[in-house]
Amino acid sequence: MTMASDPHRPPPVDLVHHAHLTGVYAPQREEVDVSDLRVTGNIPDDLHGSYLRNGPNPRFDPIGSFTYPLDGDGMVHRIVLADGRASYTNRFVRTPMVELEEARGETIWSGLMDGYTPPASVVGDALAGTVRQLPDINIVRHGGRLLAMAESDKPYRLDPQSLATLGAEDCDGAMLVGSTAHPKIDPRTGEMVLFNYALEAPYLTWSVVGADGTRLRAPTPVDGLDAPLMIHDMAMTERYLVLFANPLVFDLAAVMRGGALLSWQPERGTRIAFIPRDGDAVRWVDTDPFWVWHFANAFDNPDGTVTIDYVEHAYPVGFATAPNTPNAPTLMRASCDPATGVIKRDQISDRTGLEFPRIDDRMLTREHRHIATVGKAGADHDDLESLWFHDSRTGRDSCFNPGVAIGEPIYIPSDRHDYWGAIGTDPSDMRSRFYLLDADNPENGPLATIDLPIRVPAGLHGAWLPGLD
Secondary structure (H helix, E strand, O other), X not given: OOHHHOOOOOOEOOHHHOOOOOHHHOOOOOOOEEOOOOEEEOOOOOOOEEEEEOOEOOOOOOEOOOOOOOOOOEEEEEEEEEOOEEEEEEEEOOOHHHHHHHHHOOOOOOOOOOOOOOOHHHHOOOOOOOOOOOOOOEEXXXXXXXXXXXXXXXXXXXXXXXXXXXXXXXXXXXXXXXXXXXXXXXXXXXXXXXXEEOOOOOOEEEEEEOOOOOEEEEEEEOOOOOOOEOOOOOEEOOOEEEEEEOOEEEOHHHHHOOOOOEEEOHHHOEEEEEEEOOOOOOEEEEEOOOEEEEEEEXXXXXXXXXXEEEEEEOOOOOOOOOOOOXXXXXXXXXXXXXXXXXXXEEEOOOOOOOEEEEOOHHHOEOOOOEEEEEEOOOOOOOOOOEEEEEEOOOOOEEEEOXXXXXXXXXXXXXXXXXXXXXXXXXXXXXXXXXXXEEOOOHHHOEEEEEEOOOOOOOOOOEEEXXXXX
């Protein structure tokens, strides 16, 4: 049987009318290595390192369905800064699915929400009935490994020099059942703490990888959930792993009836798990229903409470029927007492329409002052086109608005000074650039604007890797 004769193979997705497959989101199929990029301004000579960013980028035109940001093959982009110069490299993350599709020259696997899996007559016994692996969300370096992170699956290890795909990785068994895309690395201990959710009990596990890459804790069940929930990100303090169990439920019964895989069930409320990193019993705090994609940071207070900064949504747009309450993503601070269950949530900023909160990663688990987000320049704007910088001590917000579709900010420390950076694509000419900003005064505009040799599709998460090894 050929793919064309498979009677169950879904039809192609309509790329022309799909918001996340056109414009700044359109897939990039070219892989290049280019040095001595054109720079407007000056790259400080104290900067030596690489910015790596991952994101959904289907290798071939998708079939069945395409749900952003869950679908799409991984493509890792690298910008190297050294001696005042810049270079660029990009590579697909080549899972077995990508490799077979490249050999055939077309798409075989459909989108996650479609439910189609190719039979053995199309892909062979080893891959029959599998869904597409999607290490397309984040990039993490830890314990000598460079990892392209997936959503609730094993990551793929990449060669740090060539970005070639080396294969699936379980981090000495700590990721044996998988990992979500956002593990956290403790800058004090070097430990990488992670969690994973599953469709069957135990619905939630957590584990730890030591600074040297060895497993310190095998996947350990988290008691307290009665249903499988989607939980995208986590926060961490010196004492706790913090998980927000928002009520976005995997509804397998609905799928069997032809319904949606994910169900927004606000009557469940939001439950917050405080998982002691020393292995003590989990403590749960209950509050109102809301949705969280991403956290900025969390830290312990001397009185035993925990402070958590994150972006709060009224509901998960695209995965839930819109309630009467409008969705206006807001930067929030939650103060929680795990012992008493008392929680208080306050806005950090009056701005709305924010996402992708980041801090200086050296401050993870400790009290921080500055948070950067991506946001809209004004209420009448539809796209994320500005970087917003929030000072939690003074309450002051400042903005850098390049007038392009801007991506997640990244904090870039160096020996003499610190910076913020981000990739942006101009919708008018579809050219991508990397903007380097002074961390003290980012609203003043870029110290350097680096022209990238190809368009970088609007994507997700990245990391600054100091040094050139």
